[in-house]
Amino acid sequence: MRNNRIPNGLGVVVALTLLNAACTVPRMVSKTENRSVPASYNGSPDSTNSGKMRWQAFFTDPNLTALIDTALANNQELNMTLQEIQISNNEILARKGEYLPFVTVGGGSGVEKVSRYTSQGAADAVTDIKPGKETPDVLPNSYIGAFASWEVDIWHKLRNARKSAVASYLASIEGRNFQVTNLVAEVANSYYELLALDNQLEIIQRNIEILNNALSIIRQEKEAAKVTELAVRRFEAEVYKTQNLQYDIQQRIVETENRINFLVGRFPQHVQRNSRIFGDLAPAKISAGTPAQLLENRPDIRRAERRLEAAKIDVGVARANFYPSLHLSASLGVMAFNPIYLVNTPASLIGSLIGDLVGPVVNRNAITATYKSANARQIQAVYDYERTVLNAYIEVVNQWSSINNLEKSYSTKNNQVQALTQSTGISLRLFTSARADYMEVLLTQRDVLEARMDLIETRMRQMNAMVNIYRALGGGWNR
Template sequence: MKLFKIIYFGLLLIVCSCKTLNTNLSIPEREAPTSFSKTSTDTTSIAKINWKDYFADEHLISLIDTALVNNYDLQMALQRIEIARSGVRFSSGELFPKIDGNIAAGSTKYAKYTESFAGNSTTEFEGKGIPNPVEDYFLGLTATWEVDIWGKLRNSRKAAISNYLASIEGNRFVMSNLIAATAIAYYDLLALDNELETLEQTIKMQHEALEVVQLQKEVGKANELAVQQFQAQLLNTQALKKNTLQQIVETENRVNFLLGRYPQPIERTKEKLFREVPQQIAFGVPSQLLLNRPDIREAEFQVQASKFDLKAAKAAFFPSFNIGAAIGFQAFNLKYIFQSRASIGYAASGGLIAPLVNRNALKAEFNRAKANQLTVMYNYQKTILNGYVEVANELSNIQQLRDIISLKSQENEVLENAIVASKEFYRMAKANYLEVLMAQQNSLQTKLELIDVNKQQQIATVNIYKVLGGGW
C-alpha cells in the first residue's frame, strides 16, 4: 500500500510539474502593408505566369530546361525531400506495434551453491533430472508497443510531415533561384556579346582615324604626337576587347556549370538584350507573397514543425505506457520444441515508465525545442519582411532603369553626332586631334554604359519575377 502511494504521488508530481511547461509561444508581429504602391491594389501578379511564357526566348528556355534536369544543387534538394519523406514513414511506423520474428538459443550453467542449482538438481522431468548446463531454444514472435497516450508520437509524426512539406518548398525555392541565375548569366553573356561588337566597330573606326592622322603627318598637317595618341587609343580599345573575350569564356562556363555540364558553346541571340520590357508589370499585393514565394512557405512549415516538436518534447515528461508480448515454441531440448502444443509458450506485459531522475535531460530538450520554435518564428517574420523589401527595391529599380535608358540613348545619339562633327572640323583644321580623341572615347564609354543599363533592365525583370514568387 505504501508503494502504491509513493507511485501515485510521484506520478501526480510529474503531471503537475508538466503544467509549467508552456508550449503556447508567440512573438510580436508587424502588420504588412496592404499594397506595394499607394496607387495600385490590383491583385494580378506575373508570379502566376509560367516561366517559359515569361521569358519567351527559345535559347534561354532550352538552357533552363537543361539546368532543371542536371543542376547539382537541385538534385541535392530533391534528395532532401527523400530524406524528409523517410522521416515521415519512420515516425508513422512508431505509432504501430513492432512485431519481430525471433529465433534464440542459449545455454546456462548454474553454479553449485546457488538457488537455481539446488532447485534444478532436485527436480525431475519425465523421470529424468534437469541437466546442468540447461539449454533454452525459442522460435516465435515478439511484439512491443508504446501506446501514445499523451500524443508524443503523433506530434513527432506531424512535425515530420511539416518538415517534409518544408523540404518541398525548399526545392521549389532552389528551382526558382536556379531559373533566375540561369537567366541572369544568359543576359550577362548577351551584354558581353554586344560589348564585343561595339568594341570591334570602334577598333575599325579607330584604325581609319589612325590612317587619316598618319597621312596628315606625311603632308605636314599633323605631328608625331597626334599619331601616338591615336595609336594609344587603338591599343587601349584592343586590350578592352581581349578582356571582354575572357569574360565571355568565363560567363559561358558559368552558364554550363549551372547546367551541370562541362564547357561548351552557348547558343544565343545578342539582339534579345534589347527586347522591349513591358511598361506596366503586374506585381499584385503583399499578401500574395505568402502563397507565391516558396521561401516564405518553407519558413511557415518550419514554424509548424517546431510547434509539434515542442509538444512532443513536453509529452516526454509524462509516463509512457508500454505493452510487450511474445508467443512461440520454447524448450530446453530441440527434440521437444515442435513435439506438441505443450511446447507453445507466451508472455504479455504492460507498464508505465515515468522519468524521475533524468529530468534535466528532458528539460534541456524542451528548452532546445522552445528556442528552436522562437528562432523559426522570427525567421518567418524576417522572410516576409525581406520579400516585401525585395519587391519594393526591384519595382523602383525597373522604373529608374527605364528612365536611365532613355537618357543614355539620347546621350549616345548626341555623342555619335559629335564624332562626325569633330572629324569634319579636324579635316578643316577647326578642331585639334584631342577633341577627336575625346569624342571617340566618350562615345565608346556611353555605348558600353547603354549596353550595361539594358542588361540591368533585363536582369531586373528576372529578379522581379523571382521575388514575386515566380519560377516554380
C-alpha cells in the first residue's frame, strides 16, 4: 500500500521553518520617559505641601463647602466619568476571560441526506444499522455534549492584555480624581467671583447715591448762577453711566449663579452666600512643598503614568502576535440517529481533542502595522507624561508668582482707594466754595469708583490664585 504521509524529519523541518518565520519581529523603536524635576520652586526649600490638605479643611466658608459637596454628588460630567470607570473595570473582566477556557454545553437534532457518491455515502450503503436493516438515505441525528476551547497563553499575550486593561482602569480612576480637583476649584473660583460681584454692585449703588447728591448740589449751584447747564448735564450723564454699570453687574451675577448651579447639577436658583465677609477675606497661607511631590499629588500626572504603563504593555501584546499561538479544542457527548440510543453508552459516546499551532508566515502587514502603531503610541505616551509634568510645574510657579504680586498690588490699590476717598470730600468742599470746578468733582468721583472696583477685582484674583495653586499642587481630590 502506498504511504502518503510526510516523513517525520521533513515535518519537523517544515514546523521549524514556519516557527522561525513567525518569530521574526520588526525592530522596536522605544523611548524612555524623563522623570527628573527641579529640586525646588525658585530655590524655596519648603517641604510642606498644602495640596495634601483635604478640601473640607482648606475651604472654611460653610456655604462654599456645601456647594462643593453638592457638586461632587450631583455633577453630571463627574457621574459620567464614574460610568467610564465601570466600563474600564468590565474590560478587565473581559480580558481575564480570554485566557481562561471557554466551555459550552448544548444539544441539537436534525436530518441529513448524504450522497452515495461520497466516501461517507458509499460506506453507509454497505453498512447495516442492524442485521438485515440498511442505512436509510435520509438519516436523523441527535446529540448532547460539552464543547471546550482554549488558547494556551504561551507568550503571555492575553495576560499582558489584562495588565494593560488594569493600567487603563487605574488611569480612569486618576482621571476621575483630576476631574474632582478641577470641579472643586471651579466651584470655589465661581463662588468668590459671585461674592466680588455682589460687593461691586453695592459699591456702584452707593456711588449712584453719592452722584445723585452731587447732582443736587450742582443744580443748586446752577440756580445760583455759579455753574452752567453743561455741568448739570455732565453730572446727569455720569449718573446714567453708573446706572448702566449696575445692570451689567446684575447680569454677571445671574450668569455666575447659574454657572454654579450647573456645576452642582441643579436648575437655576439663588446661591446661598454671605457677601459681607468678602472684605475680610484673605488668601490662606500656601506651602508649595517640592516639585517631586507633584508626581504623587497630581492626579493628571499619575493618570499619564498609568497610560504610559498601559502603552508599554500594549507593545508586548502586539509583539506576541508574531509568535505562533496554540489553540486546544475538545468535545465530549453522546450522538445517535435515534434519541432512544443516546443512553446506550459507550456506543453513543463521541469525543475529540485537537491542538493547533498557528503562526503568521506570509502577508503579516496587519500585525506589523498594529505593532508599529503600539510603538508609536508608547512614544506618544512618553511625551504626554513629560508634558503633563512640565505643565504641572509651570502652573505652580505661575500661581506662586501671582500670589506674591497680587498681594503687593492689593496693598497699593488699597492705598489708592483711601487717598481717592479722602479727595472726594475735599473736591466737593472746594467746589461749593468756588475754589474748584465741577469737572474736578466729576473726575474724582469717577476715579474713586474705578479704584474701588479694581480693589475688589484684585481681592477676587487673590482668592482665585489661592484656589488655583491649591489645584496645581494636586489638592481637592482627596476626601
